[in-house]
Amino acid sequence: MTAPPAVIVHADGTLLAQAAAARLITRLVDAQVARGVAHVVLTGGRNGNALMRELAESPARDAVDWAHVHVWWGDERFVPSGDPERNETQARAELLDKLPLNPAFVHPMPASDGPDGNDPEAAAARYAEELARAARAETPGERGGVDVPSFDVAMFGVGPDTHVASLFPELPAVYEAERTVVGVRGAPKPPPTRVTLTFPAIRTARDVWLLAAGADKAGAVRLGLGGGGAVQVPAAGAYGRRNTLWLLDRAAAAQLPPGLNRIASP
Ligand SMILES: O=C(O)C(O)[C@@H](O)[C@H](O)[C@H](O)COP(=O)(O)O
Numbered sequence: 001m002t003a004p005p006a007v008i009v010h011a012d013g014t015l016l017a018q019a020a021a022a023r024l025i026t027r028l029v030d031a032q033v034a035r036g037v038a039h040v041v042l043t044g045g046r047n048g049n050a051l052m053r054e055l056a057e058s059p060a061r062d063a064v065d066w067a068h069v070h071v072w073w074g075d076e077r078f079v080p081s082g083d084p085e086r087n088e089t090q091a092r093a094e095l096l097d098k099l100p101l102n103p104a105f106v107h108p109m110p111a112s113d114g115p116d117g118n119d120p121e122a123a124a125a126r127y128a129e130e131l132a133r134a135a136r137a138e139t140p141g142e143r144g145g146v147d148v149p150s151f152d153v154a155m156f157g158v159g160p161d162t163h164v165a166s167l168f169p170e171l172p173a174v175y176e177a178e179r180t181v182v183g184v185r186g187a188p189k190p191p192p193t194r195v196t197l198t199f200p201a202i203r204t205a206r207d208v209w210l211l212a213a214g215a216d217k218a219g220a221v222r223l224g225l226g227g228g229g230a231v232q233v234p235a236a237g238a239y240g241r242r243n244t245l246w247l248l249d250r251a252a253a254a255q256l257p258p259g260l261n262r263i264a265s266p
Helices: 011-034 046-057 059-063 087-094 120-136 215-224
Strands: 008-012 038-042 069-073 076-077 152-157 182-183 192-198 207-212 243-249
Touching: 008 011, 011 046, 011 059, 011 120, 011 152, 011 207, 011 215, 011 243, 046 076, 046 087, 069 087, 120 192, 182 243, 192 207, 192 243, 215 243
Parallel strands: 008 243, 038 069, 038 152, 152 207, 207 243
Antiparallel strands: 076 192, 182 192
């Protein structure tokens, strides 16, 4: 059984991004001390990009052995390779191109002009196979038979409608119980066609971090921590095996009930 989520509130979105970047550096160093390699799942969106920008600027980033970090994505906008809309393109520009990563350990989701063409389901199956291959290369772990490598940290921005990755309320992907990656059509956030990790894959992560900043996220944060179900409130369904952290700014935390335990930084 997973631990209840911890809620950490920072003064504003900038401080949230800086503190989360520092936390990620520490988490990756600890994972590498324990296991040699680390696996991180990146998120798209403004909060994820702000974190990556801060990480790129942090002198402490050199504490991580980047050549032994595997980089995965929680979701992708299904558009052509190199499109500025792609989460991969944005992550490369904000962070990845600035790090001494091993290119073979960077695992972008396929693009709509990739080997499967404009077929998000085939792209999802291909990414699932890439995850399974990485899982097979590891000693069997505690991931309950789910064919993904041992994610140390999986990060997700929370949308105003409570979506995480491309798991939108009541769309078919939130019901997926078997596959680790699925295609998504008709997403309310553009672009409508996407590829996403599913809950079974997300829940194998040791740590799941949910990032939200700004007043437009306050309702989603309240619902996500309010005991709702994952179908209507996908953010509530994203939790880790070891830790689930909600990393917020004050505006996003503004509607949390007063009784809910939280740790606030000045
Ligand atoms: O492709 C995307 O857009 C996402 O991966 C999405 O799940 C995002 O993380 C949230 O919508 C939060 O985005 P913001 O941080 O921009 O609000």
